Structures are given as C-alpha cells and as structure tokens.
Amino acid sequence: MSETGTAKHETDGTRGKAARPRLWLAVLSLAAFALLIALGVWQIERRAWKLALIDRVEQRVHAAAQPIPSPAAWPTVSAANDEYGHVTVTGRFLHDRETLVQAVTEEGGGYWVLTPLQRDDGTQVLINRGFVPAERRDASTRQDGNPEGAVEITGLLRMTEPKGGFLRNNDPAHDRWYSRDVAAISAARSLHDVAPFFIDADAAPRAGGGPIGGLTVIRFPNNHLIYALTWFALAFMLAGKFFVTFGGGLFRRKRFVHEPAGGPDASARRTGSDAGTIVEPT
Template sequence: MSRALFLIIIGLGGAAILVSLGIWQMQRLAWKQGVIADIEARIVAAPVVLPQNPDPEADAYLPVSVSGRFVGETKRVLVSQKTIGAGYRLITGMETDQERILIDRGFVPIDADLAIVTEELVSVTGNLQWPQETDSFTPAPDLENNIWFARDVPALAEALQTRPILIVARDLSADDGAVTPLPVDTSRIPNDHLQYAITWFSLAAIWLAMSFLFFLRRRRGQSAES
C-alpha cells in the first residue's frame, strides 16, 4: 500500500468516525427532547390523589393534591435564584389524614425572617420529586443554624419524622407569607447533546482539513525531491 493511499484512508476513516459520533449525539438529542417533552406534559397534567406507595421512578413529577396541616420544624435548604440571589427553600412536614409527608413550600431570600407556618387546614397542589442533589462533596447539614445544602429526601424525612415523600408545591390554598413557590420544571435536566454533536462535527472538519494539508505537503516534498 502506498503512503498516499494510507494517508487518504486514515484521513477519511478518522473523519467518518467523528461524523458518526456527531450523528449519534443528534439521535440522542432527539431522544432527550422527547423525554423532556413527556415530562413537561406530565408536570402540568391534572393532579391526582397521592398514591399510597409512590415510586421514585414511576411517579417522578406526578402532579398530586393533598390536604393537611403543617407540623414540626421547617428546614432551610440553601439555594440561589438568578434575579434575587441567595435564599432558602423551606421544607416542612404535613400531617394528612393518613400520613406525614414533606412539602417544599418554596423560596425566601436569605435575609428574610423564617415564614410563620399556618396552623389552618391547607390544600397543596404540586409535583412529586426525589431530587438527586447530593454527592460526595455535599456538606453535612449545619443543624445548629438550620441550614441544609441539598434536598436529601431520606435525611429530611428522618429529621422531620415523615415518610420520604416530597411534594414541590406550586399552589397553596392558604397565604404562605413571603414564601414564593418554586414549581418543578425541566430546566435542571441536562441536555448537552447538541453541543456534543457540534463538537464532533467540528473535529471531523478539522481532521479532514489537517489530513488534506498534510497530504499536500508530502506531495510537494516528493515533487521537490524528484
């Protein structure tokens, strides 16, 4: 096999691999967009009664309605809002006629007083969620100052003596003071496949250009020698 043919094979073969990776990412993009569209449709669907034993996978984002009374302490989870800055998500236990569950009531700025929890019967409409916000780098909760650094549903449930079921409120029947609900949406679902596809296609173009230039230089070098 001549060196020229070898260079052509390497150039075209490498570009073909990179293009195929780009096409695969485009296929993944279409799949992810479909998943996100399904989740968005589910989030805004008509709420249903809270299942007796909701499943973290099958019932994620399920819209539900519950009624009960807030009980116990309120835990503060440190978060940040783009237009406001640092603040807290307020997580409070709710006693329904059957069980105790967790309610993510929403957001208050960091310098706001802890909102007073109503003792009235409250109806909450929201979505079930089991956020994956913890990893090996997540600090342990600052229990003395009541500051948590992630919505760790099992840990919050243990601390507030509830079942590990979290409803992220989007609507409450009672006035909740300065608390602003932060309803569930799809903004946190990663979807970087388009950027990956552009990267692979760009690398394929660069690979072809470099292979072509290298081939031309070798041809010129061989012509000069002859």
C-alpha cells in the first residue's frame, strides 16, 4: 500500500474514533434535555395540584361548622377529603386522661393538651384543647380551666400524626409525646371506640388560664413555579451548549476559491500539493 493510502486509512480511523464519543455525548445531551423539560412540566402540574389543595382547605376552614363524621364513616375519613374540615362535637371531657404533647407555637415552647371527649353514644374523640406553657404543665395549675359536664367543641378536624416528631419518637412508656398519635395515645390512656382523628379546638375564651386554642398553622409550601423555571432554564442552557458544540457547523458557509496553479498569487498562497483550492470560512 502506498504512503498516501496508508495515511488516508489512518486518518479515517482517527475520525471514526473521534466521532463515536461525540455521538454518545449528543445522545446523552438530548436525554438530559428531555429529562429537564419533563421535570419542569411535572412541577407545573404539582403547582396546579397544590393551588387546588389550598383552595379546598380554605373552603373547609371557613365553612360553617358541621357535626363530625359518624362512627360508621370513620374508616373512610382521609386527609384528602376531610382534613381541616370545620366541625363541631359535644360530650364530656375526661380530664384525668389528658396527654401533653410537646409543641412550639407562636406563643413559645410548651405543650398541646389532648383530652378525650366522651360522647353520649359511647365513642370518644381526642380534642387538642390548645397550648399551655411549660410552667402550666401540671394539671393542678389550671384546674379552673377544666370544664365539667357537657361541652360543645368547635374546631378543625386533623389526621393522626403517627410515630413522633422530627428525629424524636414517641415514648409511651415514659409518657413523652412529640406528635399527636391518636392510636398510641388511646392505647396508653386505655381509651376505646376512639375516632381515628383529633380536633384542634378553636380560639373560644377559656376560663382559669385554660389552654389557648385556635393556634392551628395552615401552611402549604408552594415553590413549584420556582422549581419549574429552574428546570426549564437548565434545559435551555443545555440546548444552547448543544447547539454550539454540535450544530454550529450547519450554519457556517464556506467560500471556495480556485486558483490556477500558475496564477500570480499562487506562490504566496500555496501550502501544499492541493493549494490550487482555497477554503475560506465566511
């Protein structure tokens, strides 16, 4: 094989090896672009869902109070359909079985006071009567605020909070509670026929320094638009880089100038055996 043929073969092989990584890079870039666009679209959909959720909750909170679901409906009570519903319930407090759950509120650090409410039909509902500071943890310091006899409670229906709080598990054996876990509290206090939810009592006045109600925080983070714009921005940045790397040559025009080998400027422009054809990018 001639030296020219050998050189051409080596050049073709080198070009083939260089093209393969560029092909894989192009495929990966296109896949990443599609993924980023999909993530952006997903965040737009999540935003629509979150706005609908906020609207539903606002309607429930400000609706007229309704009786709590009947015991027959308790198995079907869910966060999606019932949480934050404005409800009312009547019964008699079992103050000797109250449970204190650690809380941090706008009033400071302290405890939620969860007290079972005994209903006339024999069922029981846990009522979060509200917040007390640490110095009023002992029930003897707020006896005047514990009503006797039948009471009517109005508040928001809340779903149980199983297991515990952030990095802290409930410890029934030592009576340490970090979340309002209805099932665990019911078992620890020997309650029966208990609703699978609890009620956050409203801010009705409490006599004798009773718990402060109406401190339910209703907040749904809604940063989905920011996330969507971030994903879309990354996608278009990647698209720009892809265009520069792989698509720039598609729009580059080339001007071909042919000079006879014996032309007046041939000696000045000649760079090789094929110097008769000059390629100038424009």
